[in-house]
Amino acid sequence: MEEIEVIVAHSARTTLRVGDVFLKIDADQARARVEVEAMAIAPIPTARVLWHQPPVLALAVLPGTALGVLGEPSTASPAAWAAAGAAVRGLHDAPLPPWPGRSLDEIASELDRECEWLIANGVLPAGLVRRNREVAEAALRPWRPVFTHGDLQITHVFADGDEITGVLDWSEASRGDAMFDLAILTLGHEERLGDLLAGYGEDVDLDAIRGWWSLRSLQASRWLIEHGFDPSSPGCEFDVLKSRM
Template sequence: MTTEGIPDVHVVVAHRARATLRVGDVVVKVDPDRAGIDAEVAAMALAPVPTPEVLWRHHPVLAIGLVPGTALGTYGHPSPVGPGGWTAAGAAVRALHDATPLPPWGGRSLDDLAVRLDEACAWFVRDGVVPVDVLEHNRRLAQRVLRPWTPVFAHGDLQPDHVFVLDDRVTGIIDWSGAGPGDPLHDLAVLTLGHPEHVDDVVAGYGDDVDLDVLRGWWSYRSLTAIPWLAEHGFGPVETYPETAVLLAATH
């Protein structure tokens, strides 16, 4: 039996909640959360920015086409893309945030955000994975996000490895399962988390009305709330996470 001509299977991410595989030019997502997959497919259809082609879906599997280009970056590693790509990403995010109408499903409330922050901080106190002064400083920064905002069409999980560019233009934005009405600064913060050197580039494409204090507050919020989830889903020692480095850097 020969395997010549048969594409390799690459595991993009896999944990207890979901798995994503790449087989040739097809990306296969296995996710038992039907609501998340429904939101992802609907959001990609509504978004005024390049998104992957939906090839087929049969719950719990969604197959989408591969998007061309290079991802902006990965947490904890230098970006392979120059300032022009990050500026293009900022412009694409602005186009998304300016889109109307908003997705018809609900987003997270201030109360939801506050409860999640409290739960995450309680986890840190219980597990003692960062010094108390680091936790308290980042908690104060994170509380900046707990203020009213005007909802926009938000991606919801706009990590730099979800945005692909080619020749300083955005060719595709992937992973829309968290999309919905949301805080625009959350998207910008997740995009630049771990890549503070590109904040100015993103703002240049997005526009000047960016509250950098709230954006940095979202860096702390995102890191505080992501670390417990990563630890509980088997992503290795907490001290190795880029999000942990963000918490430590915020105190300097």
């Protein structure tokens, strides 16, 4: 008898693995629809949709393994990282999805709210928060919208040897900043940025990528804490913020 493996579970979403099938249970049906639509139009490998009966989405398991996990060194080869960069470039060069992304004003307002919460609740030293808020400013500039994955964590990109076999979790896909995807994929793995860009190519704003590292870590910390994750674990969000000092 096959066992049920809990991949992730919190109040917003639960993902289970049963044999060769992932079952995603999402409380937000609009988000689930975006995921299905994004995978249908993305020009790069994604997991195969087996069926979708809200609130459950069934996906075929991707071959290979993730490029790595946050907080641990990636064992993937430089060639695999370069292949990931080439795949991301293919996504960014594709036609825009028909739905919009968040505006610059929305992102900046949310960032300021999260910074205030971190300081008011004594989660992080005020000086650390303020320094990273300054670094994040480099990301808060006008950009040319591209087709972005929107949550391109290292655990969402799968490789078999030096080849990318697929990308998971498209529920945040939208029109957005290309540098955001590059930053999220290398969050906590800054030493792999060069390998990634070897496949991605030119037209890269390194200051914006650094800004998104800080911005993402500041923005995500409260959500992580409230949903049972620990951003203070070695190599995770708090260490990313401390590295900017």
